Amino acid sequence: MNSELGIGLFDGLIGQPHAARLLTAALARKRPRHAYLFAGPPGSGKRTAALKFGAALCCRKDGCGSCSTCRKAARGTHPDIAVIEPAGSQIMVDQIREVNRTLNMRPHESRARVFIIGDAGALNAAGANAFLKSLEEPPPFVFFLLLASRPREVLPTIVSRCQIIRFSRAPASDVESYLFDKYQVSAPKAEAFARVSGGNLGLAEALWTDAKLAGRRELYLGIAARLARGGSQDAAAMAAAVQSALLEAAAAAEGSGDELPDWPGRSPKQRQQDAHRRTGAAQKWELALALDMLASWYRDMAAVAAGARDSVLNRDYELELDDLALPSRLDNYLAAVGVIENTRKKLVYNIDLGLVLMAMFYELAEVL
Numbered sequence: 001m002n003s004e005l006g007i008g009l010f011d012g013l014i015g016q017p018h019a020a021r022l023l024t025a026a027l028a029r030k031r032p033r034h035a036y037l038f039a040g041p042p043g044s045g046k047r048t049a050a051l052k053f054g055a056a057l058c059c060r061k062d063g064c065g066s067c068s069t070c071r072k073a074a075r076g077t078h079p080d081i082a083v084i085e086p087a088g089s090q091i092m093v094d095q096i097r098e099v100n101r102t103l104n105m106r107p108h109e110s111r112a113r114v115f116i117i118g119d120a121g122a123l124n125a126a127g128a129n130a131f132l133k134s135l136e137e138p139p140p141f142v143f144f145l146l147l148a149s150r151p152r153e154v155l156p157t158i159v160s161r162c163q164i165i166r167f168s169r170a171p172a173s174d175v176e177s178y179l180f181d182k183y184q185v186s187a188p189k190a191e192a193f194a195r196v197s198g199g200n201l202g203l204a205e206a207l208w209t210d211a212k213l214a215g216r217r218e219l220y221l222g223i224a225a226r227l228a229r230g231g232s233q234d235a236a237a238m239a240a241a242v243q244s245a246l247l248e249a250a251a252a253a254e255g256s257g258d259e260l261p262d263w264p265g266r267s268p269k270q271r272q273q274d275a276h277r278r279t280g281a282a283q284k285w286e287l288a289l290a291l292d293m294l295a296s297w298y299r300d301m302a303a304v305a306a307g308a309r310d311s312v313l314n315r316d317y318e319l320e321l322d323d324l325a326l327p328s329r330l331d332n333y334l335a336a337v338g339v340i341e342n343t344r345k346k347l348v349y350n351i352d353l354g355l356v357l358m359a360m361f362y363e364l365a366e367v368l
């Protein structure tokens with residue numbers, strides 16, 4: 001591998017200098033390990049890094065960025081780079097068996113074959129055991145890149161065979177400059193997205209690029225503000241509005257089915273089942289987001305009431321927060337945050353979502 005190696009390769013990896021350094025060094029050593037575990041919170045760039053690293057392993061010029069290998073890898077269409085995603089909440093043993101079955105096949109058109117395991121924490125027990133076989137003695141041209149939020153989500157016998165590359169939440173300032181550089185997002189909004197997303201770059205970016213998501217954020221914050229103004233009589237309508245937003249998010253996820261990476265041997269029936277599971281996962285994700293947004297509003301009101309303006313998350317709503325928050329009601333705002341956190345716990349159980357949401361809005365109106 002040449003001396004220019006890695007220069008610029010991981011430039012797009014925002015706020016992850018540590019991971020970029022390790023991966024660059026791994027490529028420079030000429031003998032990269034056969035299995036890496038990229039561990040870090042959602043939105044920290046694990047997937048971006050895996051695709052770039054995978055491209056560099058396949059590219060004969062170590063990830064030049066311009067050859068057909070690199071371009072196909074960037075588009076997600078390189079035949080030697082397979083991304084294995086959970087079918088719903090789990091990676092099934094059949095998906096891993098398919099990897100094992102093709103393990104010894106030579107690369108189609110590059111010098112390596114790369115398997116990216118989209119969520120190694122989602123390997124079920126049977127899948128993990130089947131996977132160990134591949135991990136033990138892969139052919140010299142095969143590389144595994146496993147992604148997970150935390151190493152402890154992954155079976156220890158798998159972790160021990162991987163080099164761990166840690167990713168962390170990107171600093172808000174890095175997310176802000178990224179949004180400004182790429183989209184010229186104005187300061188209060190860039191700050192708000194960076195803070196609200198908690199350093200989750202993908203979410204911060206989506207809040208700007210996905211108009212529907214941005215609209216749902218406005219809806220949730222609007223509901224929170226309405227309750228703070230004393231709109232308790234609308235609890236049922238609010239619950240219905242949130243539920244229909246969840247359905248909208250789920251429908252969008254279902255419609256995006258064909259864009260998800262495929263894997264060998266995935267039948268039309270599986271595809272249908274996956275779409276169904278994906279719908280459920282998207283609803284859960286959106287519900288978590290809705291609760292986060294509602295809680296962020298009352299945290300912000302508490303911050304303004306306490307005079308801690310610097311810690312406001314929704315910077316783009318500062319005027320409205322100023323207008324609403326009263327120092328004498330600080331405890332009420334904190335109680336509202338508590339109501340939302342309690343609701344989050346209740347939702348672990350499979351109970352009627354509409355009723356839970358309505359109860360939450362009544363309770364919020366009461367404590368506010």
Ligand SMILES: [Zn+2]
Pocket residue numbers: 059060061062063064065066067068069070071
């Ligand atoms: Zn290349």
